[in-house]
Amino acid sequence: MRLSGTALRVTIFIGENDIWHHKPVYSEIVHRAHKAGLAGASVFRGIEGYGASSLIHTTRLLSLSEDLPVAVVIVDDEERIRAFLPQLDELVSEGLVILDDCEVIRYVGRTRADT
Numbered sequence: 001m002r003l004s005g006t007a008l009r010v011t012i013f014i015g016e017n018d019i020w021h022h023k024p025v026y027s028e029i030v031h032r033a034h035k036a037g038l039a040g041a042s043v044f045r046g047i048e049g050y051g052a053s054s055l056i057h058t059t060r061l062l063s064l065s066e067d068l069p070v071a072v073v074i075v076d077d078e079e080r081i082r083a084f085l086p087q088l089d090e091l092v093s094e095g096l097v098i099l100d101d102c103e104v105i106r107y108v109g110r111t112r113a114d115t
Contacts, residue, residue: 003039008078009102012088014095015057016045017067025091029072032087039076046070051096075102 018025026043033041046069049057057068074081081099088097 003076003104005104006078007075007102007104008081009073009075009100010081010085010088011098011100012072012074012092012095013051013097014070014072014092015051015067016070018070018092018094020091026070026072028091029074029088032091033074033084036080036084036087038074038080038084041072041074044071044073052094075104 012026012029014025016024016026020028030041030043046057049069051069074084076084085097
């Protein structure tokens with residue numbers, strides 16, 4: 001799949017310990033994005049942050065928090081991203097979902113011979 005030009009980026013900010021049917025929410029989002037045929041999804045683990053609860057979560061040694069912030073980023077054309085949004089309504093009970101217009105400069109996957 002090749003993607004270039006204008007696109008839409010959805011970023012989902014959730015907690016590392018958020019669970020959906022005994023599975024991490026971030027993992028469920030990635031698997032559903034894959035099944036939906038979206039261009040790609042990446043999960044980024046934060047080292048410190050807070051959200052609507054105002055509790056600061058951090059990796060610092062003396063902190064008791066282990067529920068670190070996680071961001072799932074997905075980029076594809078607008079129509080495909082918007083079609084995927086109802087799945088996020090189902091999965092994200094606490095968190096933040098944002099949409100950004102973006103421009104894809106280069107997106108090229110490996111060919112089978114490269115692997």
